[in-house]
Each structure stands twice: as C-alpha cells, then as structure tokens.
Amino acid sequence: MIQKEPAVEDYNRITEDVQQAFMTGEVYEETLDPAYLEESVAAWERVLHNPAFRFAPEEFQLPVLANAGQAFVRRFQQTEMLVDLDRAIHLMRDAKKLASTDVSRLPIILNALGDILSMRYDYTRQVKDLEASIAYYRDAISYTSPDDPNLPVYLNNLGTALHHHYKRTETLASLEEAIKVLREALQKTSATSSEYATYANNLGNALYSRHIHLGETRDLQQALELHQRAVEETIPGSPSLPGYLSNLGNDISRRFEQTGEIKDLEEAIDTYRQAVSLASSDDPQRSYYLNNLAGCLGIYYDFTGKLEALEETIQLFQDLVQHTTHDDPDFPDYLANLAHSLHSHFEQLGQIQDLQKAITLCRDAITLHQNSPDPFALPDYLNLLGDMLLDAYEYEGLTEYMKEAIELHKAALERTSPDHPDYPRYLISLLAVFRSRYTRTGQLTDLLEAINLAEEGIDQVPEAYLVMHAMLRYNLGQLLLARYERTQQWEDLEQATKYFQYGVQNFPPGSLMQARSYNTLGNALRRQYLQTKQQINLENAIEALQTSIHLRPTDSPELVGAYNDLGNAMRDRSTSTSKVEDLQEAIKAFQKALQLLQNTFSINRPIILSNLGNALREYYLHLKQQETLQQAQAVLQQTREVCEEACQRGLQIIPEVALGTARFWGNSEADQGEWTEAAHAYTYALQALEQLYRVQLLQTDKEHRLSEVSGLYIRAAYTMARAGQIREATTTLEQGRAKRLSEALARDQAVLEDVQELHSDAYQHYRNATERLRQLEQAEREGRILNFSRQAQAVPKIQGTSITGEQIRKAHEDLEMAIMGIRHIPGRENFLTLPTFQDIIKAVLPGIPLVYLATTQRGSFALLVHGESESPEAIFVGTFTEDHLRGLLVKLGGEVFFEGYIPGQELGSPALLKRSLAEILPRIGTGLLGVVARRLSELGTTGIVLIPTGLLGILPLHAASYVSNDKETTLLEEFDVAYAPSARVLTAARQEAQKRKAASPHFVGVGNPRRTEVTSLPSAHVEVETIEQMLPVGSFDTLYEEQATVENVWKILPHATIAHFACHGNFEISEPLDSALLLSDANLTLRDLLNAQPAYLARLQMVALSACRTAFTDFQHLPDEVIGLQAGFLQAGIPSVIGTLWPVNDLSTALLMTRFYEFYLRGDAQTGLPPQPPARALRLAQHWLRKLTADDIDAYLENQPDRQVRPVEQDAITPNREHPYANPYYWAAFVYYGVL
Structure with a gap:
C-alpha cells in the first residue's frame, strides 16, 4: 500500500508540537504542575500520530521517541497508571530499533529501557520485569566502550537491579554479580564525582546483603566503611543523605549482633535519629527510616529492659500504621512491627489487651502479605504470631493456641533455609513452645524433640554469630536442665551449667541476656548443690542470682523469677545452716516477687505462691518450737491461704506446681494431725496428677509420671479416711490402682452394643x-x-x-x-471417666467384700466394701506402719539389697525365702490382717477379694498368720481368697467371664519346654500329662519339650478356654516387658502378650502359670501398677489367672497343680464335692499340699503310675516325712487373680 505524502501543514504542525512538548515539559520540571505535564504528553502524542512523523528522518524520530517515552514515565510517576509505563516501554523499544546501528546512542536507549522496566518491577513486583531490566542493562554495557563516562552509570544500574533480583529470589549468583559490577562502577568513578557517594552506598548495600546471607564479618565491615564514606562524601542538605545514614545504622545495628556491645546499639539509634531528622516530611523513604529507628529501639529494649525505649517504639510504629495506606507494600511490615512491640509491652506489664491487639495486628499483616507477590517477610510474621499465641496459651491454657503456635513456627522454619540468618531465631521460638508445653504437661517427647532441634541448630549457625550462638546454648541449657530434673542425669546438669557460663561470658555486659544467664547459672549451681551438698556450689549460686537481680532494671518483670529463684537458694541455705535469718530472707524474696507481680497475669504466680507456702510452713514450725504460738498460728493461716491460691492457679496454668504444692501442704497438715485440711490439700494434688497423667502420650511417660508420685493415692486416701471421708478414700485408692491396666481394659473391652446399634458412626469412630x-x-x-x-x-x-x-x-x-x-x-x-464409688459397688457380690489394704508412715488401714452397708468401713491399725513393712522387705544379703521384695524372692533362694516368710507372715498377720479377718468373720463372709496397695501387693497375704479363737490361722483357712488389681479390673473380668462361658471347653498345655541354657523340669511334663488324662479325648492340645515353641503355642492358643504353662518363668525387674515364659526356642514375653491380636486369646477363661515368678510385678518403681505376666493376661480379657510370687519347687508344684485340676475339673468323689471354681479349687489344693505327709505323697503317686519323680526330689521329702510341704514356701507362692 502506497502511503500518501503528508501535507505541508502537517510538517509545520509537527514542528510546533515538538516545540510545545519540550516547552511545557520544562515548565513542568520547574513547577511540578501536572497540567503542564498533561500538555507535554498531549503534544508528544500529536507528534507521534502526525502523518509527517513516519516520513521524518531517523535523526528526528529517535529523539522524539525517547523524549516522548520519558514524558510518559514522568506521568506514570505522578499517576501510577501502568498504561503510561507500558506506553513508554513501547516507545523506547521503537527507539532501540532505530538506534540499532548508532552505537553512540544505543547504550543510552538500552539503559533507559532498563530503568523503565525496573520502575515497572517496583510497581508490579513481577520478576520477569526485573529480569528484562537486567538484560537491557547488560546490553547497554556490552555496547559501551571501557572509557565511556556513562559506563559507571550503567554498571551501577545493573548492579542495583541484580541486587533487587537477589532480594526477591535469594539467588546468590545474582548477588555475587551485583557486587562485582558495583565494585567496578565505584572503581571507575573519581572520589570527587557527585556519583561516588551513590555508588559507594549501593555497593555497601550489596555487601551487607551478602553478609546477611553468608555471615562473613568482612562483608559487614566493608559495607560499614562504604556507607560511612557515602555519608562523608554527601553534602549537608542532600536528599540522599538520610538514606545513607539509615543504611549505616543498619550496619552498626548488625555489628551489635556480632559483638554484643550495647554501645553499637546506641550508636545505631543515634544514626537512625539523624536520618529521620534530615528527611523531609514528603520524603517517601521517611517511613522506612522511622521503621528502622523503631526496630532498633525495640532491640535496645530487649537487651536493656528500659521501658522508655519500648514506649517510644510503640509510638513510632503506631504513627507509621496511622499514616500509611493499606495498599502500601510496607504496610504489613508496620503492622507486624507494631504487633511485636505491643507483645513486648504485654510481657513487661501483663496487660492482656496488649496481647489481644498484637495478635489481631499480626493476623492482619499475614493476611495482607499473603496477597503480596513478595514471600520473604512471611516467615517472620508467622514466627511472631507463634510467639504471641504461646503467651496466649500460657495465659488462658487453651490447647488450640499451642497447636497453632507449633504449626506457625514449623511453617516459618519450612519457608526458611537452614543457612538463613533468621533460621536460628525461628528455631529458638519453636524450642520455647516445646519447653512451655513440656512444663505444663511433662510430655517427654516435647523435651527430647526440643533438645535434638537445639543441638542441630548449634551445629548450623556460623561461629561468627556470637550472640546467636549464645542464645542457642542458653536455650539448650534450659532444656538440659529440665531433662536433668526429670532423669537426674548428671551430665545434663554439667552441660547446662557450661552453656549458662558461656552466656555470662559472651552476652553483652550488662544486658538482659547476661542477667538471664546469671540467673540460670545460679539455678544450675543450686541443683549441683542439692546433688552434691557442696556448700561452695550453693554460695556461688546465691552470688549469681544476686548478680542477675542487680543487672536488671528495677521495673523489669523478670525480677519476679529472679527473686523467686533467690528465695529458693536462701531457703536451701537455711536448711543447711539452720539459721532462721536465711529462712526469713527467703520469705522476703518470695514476697518481693509477689509484690512485683501485683495483680498482673504471670505463669510464675502459682510457683512463687507454692515456694512461699513451703517457706512459711517451715517458719511456722520454727515459731511453734519457740512457743511463739500466736505468731505461729498467724503464719499457719497465711500458709494455708497461699497454698490454696497456688493450687487453684496451678491447676489453671501449671498443674505441676499445683501437684508439688498440694503434696507438701498435705504432708505438712497430716504431720500435725490436721486430717480435714490434709485431705483438702491432697484433693488438689490428685486433680493435678490426673491432668498431667491424662496428657502423657507414651506409656513410658505415663509410667514415669506415676513413679514420681508413688504412694500419693495411698497417703491421700489415709487422710481422707482419718477425716471421716470413707467413700472418698475408697474411690481414691481405686483410682490409683493399676491405672494403665484398668484404663486399657475399660477402653478395649468397652460394652457398646447399644451404641453400635443406634449410633453406628460414633461406635465406628471409637473403634477405629x-x-x-x-x-x-x-x-x-x-x-x-x-x-x-x-x-x-x-x-x-x-x-x-x-x-x-x-x-x-x-x-x-x-x-x-x-x-x-x-x-x-x-x-x-x-x-470412660474416672471410677466413682458406684463403679466400685458394682464389683461387689453378696458375701464377698472387696478389701483394700494399705500402709503409710502413720499406720495401716483397710477399707471394706460390702453389700451389707451403703458406705465402706475403715479399719485403722496404727501399730503397723510403712516403715515396719519396709524393714521386713529391705534386707542386706551378702552384697545384694532386696529392696521392695521379700528377701530371697528375687533370687529364688529356698532357705532365705523360708526364713523371710517365717518372719514376715506372722508380722503382717498380727499387725494388719488379723484385725481385718475378725471383722470379715463378723460379717459372715465366705470369700474376699483383696486389693493390696503399695508394697503389700508383693506379699502372700492369704498365708499371713494370726490368732483367731485361740488358734493360729490364715485368711486362706477362713475364706476363699482372690486378688484383683482394682475393682474396675474385677468388673471387666466378670463381664468377660459371662461373655466367654459359652465356649466349648478346650485345654492347651505346655510342659517342660527344653532349652540347653535352663534345667529340665521332668515334673512339669508329668504335671501336664496328668492333667491331660483328666480330659475327654479331643478336648485338649499339649506341647512338650522341643515341640513347645513360640510358634506352636500361638497356633493352638486361639482354640483354648484353659491354658496351662508348666515351665520356667522369669520376671525382668529392669525391663518388665521382657518378663517371659521360657519356651523351647524363645521367650513368650509380656510384650508379646500385650501386642497379640485379641482373637488369639478371645476364648480363654483361665490361665494357669505354673512357672517361676509369674505373679511378680515391678514393685520398685510402680508398686500400684501391677506390671507382670498375670497383668498381661488380665489385660487381654482373661477372667481368671493363677500365678506365682517366687521360684517354685518342681515336685511340689506338680502335686499342687495336679490336685488343683482335680478339684477344678472333677471335684472330690470321696467327699462328694462337685467341680469347684478356680479360686476355691486352688485354696483346697493348697490346704491338701500343706497337710500331706510323705506317706500320703507315696500313696498319691502310687495311684498315678505315669509319674516319674526324680530321686533327688524323693530324697528331699525324706528328712521331713510328717509334712514335707507345710512351709508356706511350697504353697503360698500361688495366687489367684480374677472372679470368685
């Protein structure tokens, strides 16, 4: 298509419009009146659309395109309409085409395109704009000769764009290239040039970023020197000077993080103040300078605790938020920073409205930032919100806050590279959450996870970050100290002490972190004193704690904890020195801590109240000794009030504190015979323990939690019974017996047919x-x-x-x-709530009461629950105490202590066991069971279910002897006797017995599994073989010697209603789960039983464990938990279990078990006795065995022609032919657990 030649007037008009565009543009530059800019743009548009423009020479078109493009850029800067910027890019690209052959002009056009696309990136935050800008800058440089005066400009522009690319993408290669070209730009620029300061500043910025990324101190030092040079080379009044000062402030502030010198912080603050004061009110960067100033003041507060610095910080951030539009890209930062400062204000003054507002602001910042294309500030916001939610959790105790805090901190870490300088800070925040939850719940998983994370973090942080290293070590020290308190591992305490000493030496002198390090060092040294009793450790601890108080501002909220810790150390010294002055100083310290708290929230309040209560109780006892009775009574009342508040607040915030306070309080009141007050105190302890127990995740955690308070339920029940609260006492003993076993049975054997039928979704949810x-x-x-x-x-x-x-x-x-x-x-x-007294009553059958038995340091007692009364009965025996019982059980045999067991019971020494039983059984019978038996006889009892607590559970109480009606007797002679871990277990066993009774009888027997490392048990083979002969053909499966493998046993057990194991058994005191029946190829352990699929044991109605120590349990650590082989079968739902309390004699056991099965399966034809229930059958067999003479044994064996009795056993009965098995050693080991 042939274009028409423009008219003459078009040429005239284009000349006029160009002149008009230049003239109005110049006026705009002078006046900044947007009307002139609009006229200039309009004139350029007329030029570009004039037909004559396309016929004009390139020498004319090129400057028109370039100048028109700049006009659209200026209008974009005023209106921020992206269409103007895009129009400018289009025009400049046209200019680039025209200049492609003009090397002198092409670099200028390319650089201009780079500038415009950089501008577009600033507006859109689209990386593609920035990368296009970088490409144009590179092209501009490639077309520029080395001696071109514009080359430093192009290099600086490219370096700046590359630096922006790094900040957006964290691509280190971009940053390295930026430093290289910026350094070249500076080298090519004279120090007298007006651009020198700009280039020095930009290179300093890039080096600062590399320091942040890599942690190289050299980069920070160079950045600081360059920014100082930029400031020095800039004339006063220059609009660039505030920016240079602000960057210098960043360097100095960062140097503080390495040196820890407070003077660096103060210098940074002064530098930021200069930047703010020099910036004009309309300077768009002024908000940035204010933000830096406020942030540095916040850090200054963190390290000095000076409240005025925090107040100024809050005011500055509030002003920034108020005067910044919501669409400003920095607005989320200002919200988050204000939230952080308000959070600090909450921590200082405890005003909950500060925390609530801070959380709202931080959530707003996260919401706004999620709509931003820049992702790199988000981890900081997430971490900050997690910190605040942790405080909200500690204030209100809502687990939702804790869960969200953990998720936020983990999200912050996931979004941050491990080598990023903020990674350790986020890690420390996550450690704080885990430690807080551990403090509340005692869940060891939290503590261990936190320790592992802290140790990994120390390895990852560059050594140059001295302060951050000290922070991580400080936090790890606190975690190790917590683990020491849990496990008493001395190396944890030693390592924690070293970390706190590191903090004292490496945190800024006089800083809050140094004060905190002195504080934690004092606590660690105090614990060393408690462990070693070396007085020097305690004196050093007191000195460190006093130093920590001296270093803190007088209005610091951290003085609360410091005075509390000092009070504990002074109380320890009063115990050591017996000086009442030290105790008075301790009380003053605790009272000072409470005074500082006033009425504000603090997680420390219940802790301090508890410590004050303990100290006041000791002071009360001192005054009482001094016969200052009126003052003593006043102190006692104050003690009770303090302990009451400590327990109430502790239950809300830190159950551990409530537990410790209530135990001390209850013990103290009981010592004075104040039973009602003691029972009241113990009620708090039980509530706290239940809270702590319920949240434990692992079985080992539950065990440890219970072992820490061993005996608490017994002591609480005793005080309640003494206070006349018999029902409460009974319920308390029940709640403390076999908790894990009872809960597992209740959970796994729950009867839910109605729920399954009417609420199938709820039923399925529960089962899954x-x-x-x-x-x-x-x-x-x-x-x-x-x-x-x-x-x-x-x-x-x-x-x-x-x-x-x-x-x-x-x-x-x-x-x-x-x-x-x-x-x-x-x-x-x-x-599945805690058992009530009504639940206990359900386990009682007519004529068969439940008998709870317990010993305490103040005496023994029995609680009888029977159908003849709506309330249980309490029987007190003050003459037989826990100390008496321990005196019987703790003996020195050679070099071995038998703590918690009958001497000889663990090692299986017949001679020692006989001597021990001869001493123990009469003492137990006379001291406790005789009194109980008399009352049971008055009630017309025929059978009893014993629920012994504590160390009584390891004793053959059914064999304890006492005098009744002028003759020596035992419980077994007067009653059918069954043992039960708890009433709940008994109820579950009764339910299972009903459920399983319809199954066709089938006997499974295991006899004498043969292994090379254990002795053979010929009588065990005969024992099972003899029982087999009592059974109908086809109703039994038996395994002997090598056939009795673990695999074969599991194959036949699913068919069994009765299982009998005549073999070796073993109880592992150090690891009860390894307790086992020894089969021919391997062990059948308690762990195997608990892990077995329910179907394998679903038909079993009775299990007889005719093996050594199969009713043994862990009485050293968890005396009330009934952890042993018999418990494994009970947990599987088997309603009747027979086990042994010590290693048993092969022949006597065979005789006893054979006679037991005769009574159980056939009865006694001679007396007309029908088949008997297992408990009575065992009782009759034990009576029969103890009264047998040697002649009776011979006659009995004559009637059992298949029996093969070893000569050594035959000889063993020869010395005592009258009653060779009368000694309780032979028959009392067998106990029956389950349903009477």
Whole structure:
C-alpha cells in the first residue's frame, strides 16, 4: 500500500508540537504542575500520530521517541497508571530499533529501557520485569566502550537491579554479580564525582546483603566503611543523605549482633535519629527510616529492659500504621512491627489487651502479605504470631493456641533455609513452645524433640554469630536442665551449667541476656548443690542470682523469677545452716516477687505462691518450737491461704506446681494431725496428677509420671479416711490402682452394643481410634519410640509409615474426640471417666467384700466394701506402719539389697525365702490382717477379694498368720481368697467371664519346654500329662519339650478356654516387658502378650502359670501398677489367672497343680464335692499340699503310675516325712487373680 505524502501543514504542525512538548515539559520540571505535564504528553502524542512523523528522518524520530517515552514515565510517576509505563516501554523499544546501528546512542536507549522496566518491577513486583531490566542493562554495557563516562552509570544500574533480583529470589549468583559490577562502577568513578557517594552506598548495600546471607564479618565491615564514606562524601542538605545514614545504622545495628556491645546499639539509634531528622516530611523513604529507628529501639529494649525505649517504639510504629495506606507494600511490615512491640509491652506489664491487639495486628499483616507477590517477610510474621499465641496459651491454657503456635513456627522454619540468618531465631521460638508445653504437661517427647532441634541448630549457625550462638546454648541449657530434673542425669546438669557460663561470658555486659544467664547459672549451681551438698556450689549460686537481680532494671518483670529463684537458694541455705535469718530472707524474696507481680497475669504466680507456702510452713514450725504460738498460728493461716491460691492457679496454668504444692501442704497438715485440711490439700494434688497423667502420650511417660508420685493415692486416701471421708478414700485408692491396666481394659473391652446399634458412626469412630492407639502402643513396646537417653532410638514403623510424636498426639486427640462423641449420647455421659464409688459397688457380690489394704508412715488401714452397708468401713491399725513393712522387705544379703521384695524372692533362694516368710507372715498377720479377718468373720463372709496397695501387693497375704479363737490361722483357712488389681479390673473380668462361658471347653498345655541354657523340669511334663488324662479325648492340645515353641503355642492358643504353662518363668525387674515364659526356642514375653491380636486369646477363661515368678510385678518403681505376666493376661480379657510370687519347687508344684485340676475339673468323689471354681479349687489344693505327709505323697503317686519323680526330689521329702510341704514356701507362692 502506497502511503500518501503528508501535507505541508502537517510538517509545520509537527514542528510546533515538538516545540510545545519540550516547552511545557520544562515548565513542568520547574513547577511540578501536572497540567503542564498533561500538555507535554498531549503534544508528544500529536507528534507521534502526525502523518509527517513516519516520513521524518531517523535523526528526528529517535529523539522524539525517547523524549516522548520519558514524558510518559514522568506521568506514570505522578499517576501510577501502568498504561503510561507500558506506553513508554513501547516507545523506547521503537527507539532501540532505530538506534540499532548508532552505537553512540544505543547504550543510552538500552539503559533507559532498563530503568523503565525496573520502575515497572517496583510497581508490579513481577520478576520477569526485573529480569528484562537486567538484560537491557547488560546490553547497554556490552555496547559501551571501557572509557565511556556513562559506563559507571550503567554498571551501577545493573548492579542495583541484580541486587533487587537477589532480594526477591535469594539467588546468590545474582548477588555475587551485583557486587562485582558495583565494585567496578565505584572503581571507575573519581572520589570527587557527585556519583561516588551513590555508588559507594549501593555497593555497601550489596555487601551487607551478602553478609546477611553468608555471615562473613568482612562483608559487614566493608559495607560499614562504604556507607560511612557515602555519608562523608554527601553534602549537608542532600536528599540522599538520610538514606545513607539509615543504611549505616543498619550496619552498626548488625555489628551489635556480632559483638554484643550495647554501645553499637546506641550508636545505631543515634544514626537512625539523624536520618529521620534530615528527611523531609514528603520524603517517601521517611517511613522506612522511622521503621528502622523503631526496630532498633525495640532491640535496645530487649537487651536493656528500659521501658522508655519500648514506649517510644510503640509510638513510632503506631504513627507509621496511622499514616500509611493499606495498599502500601510496607504496610504489613508496620503492622507486624507494631504487633511485636505491643507483645513486648504485654510481657513487661501483663496487660492482656496488649496481647489481644498484637495478635489481631499480626493476623492482619499475614493476611495482607499473603496477597503480596513478595514471600520473604512471611516467615517472620508467622514466627511472631507463634510467639504471641504461646503467651496466649500460657495465659488462658487453651490447647488450640499451642497447636497453632507449633504449626506457625514449623511453617516459618519450612519457608526458611537452614543457612538463613533468621533460621536460628525461628528455631529458638519453636524450642520455647516445646519447653512451655513440656512444663505444663511433662510430655517427654516435647523435651527430647526440643533438645535434638537445639543441638542441630548449634551445629548450623556460623561461629561468627556470637550472640546467636549464645542464645542457642542458653536455650539448650534450659532444656538440659529440665531433662536433668526429670532423669537426674548428671551430665545434663554439667552441660547446662557450661552453656549458662558461656552466656555470662559472651552476652553483652550488662544486658538482659547476661542477667538471664546469671540467673540460670545460679539455678544450675543450686541443683549441683542439692546433688552434691557442696556448700561452695550453693554460695556461688546465691552470688549469681544476686548478680542477675542487680543487672536488671528495677521495673523489669523478670525480677519476679529472679527473686523467686533467690528465695529458693536462701531457703536451701537455711536448711543447711539452720539459721532462721536465711529462712526469713527467703520469705522476703518470695514476697518481693509477689509484690512485683501485683495483680498482673504471670505463669510464675502459682510457683512463687507454692515456694512461699513451703517457706512459711517451715517458719511456722520454727515459731511453734519457740512457743511463739500466736505468731505461729498467724503464719499457719497465711500458709494455708497461699497454698490454696497456688493450687487453684496451678491447676489453671501449671498443674505441676499445683501437684508439688498440694503434696507438701498435705504432708505438712497430716504431720500435725490436721486430717480435714490434709485431705483438702491432697484433693488438689490428685486433680493435678490426673491432668498431667491424662496428657502423657507414651506409656513410658505415663509410667514415669506415676513413679514420681508413688504412694500419693495411698497417703491421700489415709487422710481422707482419718477425716471421716470413707467413700472418698475408697474411690481414691481405686483410682490409683493399676491405672494403665484398668484404663486399657475399660477402653478395649468397652460394652457398646447399644451404641453400635443406634449410633453406628460414633461406635465406628471409637473403634477405629482405639485400634489406632493400640497399634501405636504396640510400636512403642517393640521399639521404644523415645526414651530418656540423650538420643532417640530408631523410630518403629506401622504399616510402612514412620511414627512421629505428632502422629501419636493426633491419635490421642482422635480417641478423645471419639470418647466425647459417645459421652454426648444420653445415658453414656460417664463413659470412660474416672471410677466413682458406684463403679466400685458394682464389683461387689453378696458375701464377698472387696478389701483394700494399705500402709503409710502413720499406720495401716483397710477399707471394706460390702453389700451389707451403703458406705465402706475403715479399719485403722496404727501399730503397723510403712516403715515396719519396709524393714521386713529391705534386707542386706551378702552384697545384694532386696529392696521392695521379700528377701530371697528375687533370687529364688529356698532357705532365705523360708526364713523371710517365717518372719514376715506372722508380722503382717498380727499387725494388719488379723484385725481385718475378725471383722470379715463378723460379717459372715465366705470369700474376699483383696486389693493390696503399695508394697503389700508383693506379699502372700492369704498365708499371713494370726490368732483367731485361740488358734493360729490364715485368711486362706477362713475364706476363699482372690486378688484383683482394682475393682474396675474385677468388673471387666466378670463381664468377660459371662461373655466367654459359652465356649466349648478346650485345654492347651505346655510342659517342660527344653532349652540347653535352663534345667529340665521332668515334673512339669508329668504335671501336664496328668492333667491331660483328666480330659475327654479331643478336648485338649499339649506341647512338650522341643515341640513347645513360640510358634506352636500361638497356633493352638486361639482354640483354648484353659491354658496351662508348666515351665520356667522369669520376671525382668529392669525391663518388665521382657518378663517371659521360657519356651523351647524363645521367650513368650509380656510384650508379646500385650501386642497379640485379641482373637488369639478371645476364648480363654483361665490361665494357669505354673512357672517361676509369674505373679511378680515391678514393685520398685510402680508398686500400684501391677506390671507382670498375670497383668498381661488380665489385660487381654482373661477372667481368671493363677500365678506365682517366687521360684517354685518342681515336685511340689506338680502335686499342687495336679490336685488343683482335680478339684477344678472333677471335684472330690470321696467327699462328694462337685467341680469347684478356680479360686476355691486352688485354696483346697493348697490346704491338701500343706497337710500331706510323705506317706500320703507315696500313696498319691502310687495311684498315678505315669509319674516319674526324680530321686533327688524323693530324697528331699525324706528328712521331713510328717509334712514335707507345710512351709508356706511350697504353697503360698500361688495366687489367684480374677472372679470368685
């Protein structure tokens, strides 16, 4: 198509419009009046659309395109309409085409394009704009000769754009290239040039970024020198000077993080103040300078505790938020910074409205930032919100806050590279959450996870970050100190002490962190004193604690904890020196801590109240001794009030504190015979313990929690009974007996037919959750997911998936939700709640009372629950105490202590056991059981279920002798005797007995499994063989010697209603789960029983464990938990279990068990006795055995022609032919657990 030649007037008009565009543009530059800019743009548009423009020479078109493009850029700067910027880019690209052959003009056009696209990136934050800008800058440089005066400009522009690219993408290669070209730009620029300061500043910025990324001190020092040079080379009044000062302030502030010198912080603050004061009110960067100033003041507050610095910080951030539009890209930063400062204000003054507002602001910042294309500030916001939610959790105790805090901190870490300088800070925040939750719940998984994370963090942080290293060591020291308090591992305490000493030496002198380090060092040294009793440790601890107080500002909230810790140390010294002055100083310190708290919230309040209460109690006892009775009574009343508040607040905030306070309080009141007050105090202790126990995730954690308070339920029940609260006492003993076994049975054997029929979703949810938790418990038993060691062991897998602490936590939460779902069903409101007295009553049958037995330091007592009375009866025996019982059980045999067991019971020494039983049984009978038996006889009792507590549970109480009606007797002679771990277990056993009674009888027997490392038991073979002959053909499966493998036993057990094991048995005191029946190829352990699929044992009605120590339990650590082989079968739902309390004689056991099965399966034809229930059959067999003469044995064996009695055993009965098995050693070891 042929274009028409423009008219003459078009040429005239284009000349006029160009002149008009230049003229109005110049006026705009002078006046900044937008009307002139609009006229200039309009003139350029007329030029570009004039037909004559296309016919004009390139020498004319090129400057028109370039100048028109700049006009559109200026209008964009005024209106921020992206269309103007895009129009400018289009025009400049046209200019680039025209200049492609003009090397002198092309670099200028390319550089201009780079500038415009950089501008577009600033507006859109689209990386493609920035990368296009970088490409144009590179092209501009490539077309520029080395001596071109514009080359430094192009280099500087490219370096600046590359630096922006690094900040957006964290691509280190971009930053390295930026430093290279910026350094070249500076080298090519004279120090007298007006651009020198700009280039020095830009290079300093890039070096500062590399320092942040890599941690090289050299980069920071060079950046600081360059920024100082930029400031020095800039004339006063220059609009660039505030920016240079602000950058210099950044360097100095960063140097503080390495040196820890407070003077660096103060210098940085002064530098920021200069920047703010020099910036004009309309300077768009002024907000940035204010933000830097406020942030540095916040850091200054963090390290000095000076409240005025924090107040100024808040005011500055409030002004920034108020005067910044919501669409400003920096607005989320200002919100987050204001939130951070308000959070600090809450921590200082405890005003909850500060925390609530801070959380709202931070959530707003996160919401706004999620709509931003720049992702790199988000981790900081997430971490900050997590910190605040942790405080909200500690204030209100809502677990939702804790869960969200953990998720936020983990999200911050996931979004941050481990080599990023903020990574340690986020890690420290996550450690704080885990430590807080551990403090509240005692969940060891939290503590171990935090320790592992802290140790990894120390390895990752560059050594140059001295302050950050000190922070991580400080936090790890606190975690190790917490683990020491839990496990008493001395190396943890030593390492924690070293970390705190590191903090004292490396934190800024006089800083809050140094004060905190002195504080924690004092606490660690105090614990060393408590462990070693070396007075020098205590004196050093007091000195460190006093120093920590001296270093803190007088209005610092941290003085609360410091005075509390000093009070503890002074109280320890008063105990050591017996000086009442030290005790008075301790009381003053605790009171000072409370005074500082006033009425503000603090997680420390219940702790301080508890410590003050303990100190006041000691002071009360001192005054009482001094006969200052009126003052003593006033102190006593104050003590009670303080302890009451400590317990109430502790239950809300830190149950551990409530538990410790209530135990001390209850013990003290009981010592004075104040039973009602003591019972009241113990009620708090039980509530706190239940809270702590309920949140434990692992079985080992539950065990440890119970072992720490061993005897608490017994002491509480005793005081309640003494106070006349008999029902409460009985319920308390029940709640403390076999907690884990009772809970597992209640959970796994719950009768839910009505729920299944009417609420199938709730039923299925519960069953699924129960099964999942059973799988996790099995995995723990198999692999010990976590333990008390420094390193966690290998994590086991379930169905190919590694188990994490979070999975275990979620499984518990899911089960709790399922339980709550069932509790919402009418009639099921009490599903799986703590047992009540009504639950205990359900376990009582007519004529067969439950008898709870317990000993304390103040005496023994029995609680009888029977149908003849609505309330239980209490029987007190003050003459037989826990000390008497321990005196019988703790003996020195050679070099071996037998603590908690009958001497000879663990090692199986017949001679020692006989001597021990001869001493123990009459003492127990006369001291406790005789009194109980008399009352049972008055009630017309025929049978009893014994629920012994504490160390009584290891004794053959049925064989304890006492005098009744002028003759010596035992419980076994007067009553049918059964043992039960608890009333709940008894009820579950009765339910299972009903459920299983319809099964066709089938006997499974294991006789004398043969292994090379253990002695053969010929009588065990004969024992099972003889029982086999009592059974109908086809109703039994038996395994002998080598056939009795673990695999073969599991094959036949699913058919059994009766299982009999005549073999060696073993109880592992150090690891009860390894307790086992010794089969021919391997052990059948307690762990195996607990892990077995329910179907394998679903038909069993009775198990007889005719083996050594099969009723043994862990009485050293968990005397009330009944952890042993018999408990494994009970947990599987088997209603009747017979076991032994010590290694038993081969022949006498064979005789006893054979006679037991005769009574159980056939009865006694001679007396016309029908088949007997297991408990009575065992009782009759024991009576028969103890009264046998040697002649009776011979006659009995004559009637059993298949018996093969070893000569050594035949000889053994020869010396005592009258009653060779009368000694309780032979028959009293056998105990019956289950239903009478």
